[in-house]
Amino acid sequence: MDFSWTEEQLAFRKAVVDFAHKELNQDIIEEDRSGSFSPEKWRKCARFGIQGLPFPEEYGGSAADILTTVLAMEGLGYGCKDNGLIFAMNAQMWSVQMPIYSFGAADQKRKYLPGLCRGELIGAHGMTEPDSGSDAYSLRTTAQRVDGGYVLNGSKMFVSNAPVSDLAVVFATVNPARKMWGVTGFIVETGTPGYTISRKLDKMGLRTSPMAELVFQDCFVPEENRLGPEGAGSNIFNDSMEWERSGILASHIGAMERQLEASIQYARERQQFGQPIGKFQSVANRIVDMKVRLETARLLLYKVAWLKKMGKPTVMEAALAKLYLSESFIQSSLDSIRTFGSYGYMTEFEVERDLRDAVGGALYSGTSDIQRNIIARLLGL
Amino acid sequence: MDRKIALSDYIKQEVMRNPKANLDDAEDLFNAGILDSLAILQLVAFIEENFKIKIPDEDVIFENFQNLNALASYLETQKAAE
């Protein structure tokens, strides 16, 4: 067992952190307040190579292996305080680029991947519907086969990146009677007749990552825009969710490390009753718990990434990591606020925003309840 | 051991949780409510681990997993392709 990173990997992580410190931390309070997405930061990240990290060079990526990618996303979470921006990039990388790369036809890869990697195109992923969330395969959006393609009818809810997207990977059923086996993936370009991106949704956290609803009304999608075979949608979706969990969670590790360091520094500087608050055992213990949580979470994440690199199944490990890391990030954010006292509750200190951003992690890519269900099943319960 | 028997035993034991259950080789595993999305993932992991056959993601479709007969014939084609 080898827990070390190579010199190059560590140098790359440092480069990501430096880039994030320099380029990504401006105006976040205002962008969070107004719920604004920054196309400029998005393009800067693409120029640096974030969106293209794990994808081959022929598609505009940098062909990093999964472990290096995870380490880089961790560095991004540490250096960049804009969790919304990071979330938006993860949403595109793992649930738009990755399915196109893994399941797409050669033409689809050539057409979409270079633009997505270079930041010239933005992608969204539509699975959830107003009446189907955790029970994703009970979706109602239909894809009726017609000459030369399909006609889509239905709607998609809570779609990240939708308001700024150029294309969306969406799932619809070609045969509702077949349940999950009817689910099929499609690539729908913005501007396609019958496809509308409706009102922008206002939300608690991750406010710099825009979200909207997608509506399909007799929307014709040509056959060449079907992603993978008919009926393979559920598998495409599962695959994306596994990748997404690893990528988003990596950034949470970085964010928790940032919170830990800020809490330690504050606990050493802030004086009450004539001594630094870190000298009070209740405060110190809380920070110790943050450290324990960070390190255990890190091990779970690295294990998933390593298993993926080895091409081994990660169902159990990905569920454990998703559950533990997302809940840890919420707890770590809450602990930071407690350590900072009321200053931590004030927007200008940029501590409270992490908590609002963290809560979404217990919902997207499968709620904590659903992760527990998966683990329980695999434990034979 | 015959692959079909191994698959049947695995499904009865780990998915249906009833080693004594009756499971016909032609029984529709989906309409009978036996395999759901998580059970498929378990089954794929079992096959890859025990039969050393890699199942490409795009092959995880209804036609290949509908019943034990379909699954066994699909696995034959995969083994032959190796």
Ligand SMILES: Cc1cc2nc3c(=O)[nH]c(=O)nc-3n(C[C@H](O)[C@H](O)[C@H](O)COP(=O)(O)OP(=O)(O)OC[C@H]3O[C@@H](n4cnc5c(N)ncnc54)[C@H](O)[C@@H]3O)c2cc1C
């Ligand atoms: C920030 C954010 C970004 C998102 N981005 C996207 C996106 O880009 N694309 C997309 O398609 N979707 C996206 N979603 C939607 C997200 O995937 C769903 O909200 C999620 O799957 C839960 O579905 P739901 O909200 O309908 O809750 P429901 O499924 O209605 O669940 C409600 C409650 O019941 C519990 N519950 C449900 N079923 C079970 C069960 N079997 N056992 C135990 N408890 C259960 C849940 O855990 C939850 O507590 C996003 C959500 C958020 C918060």
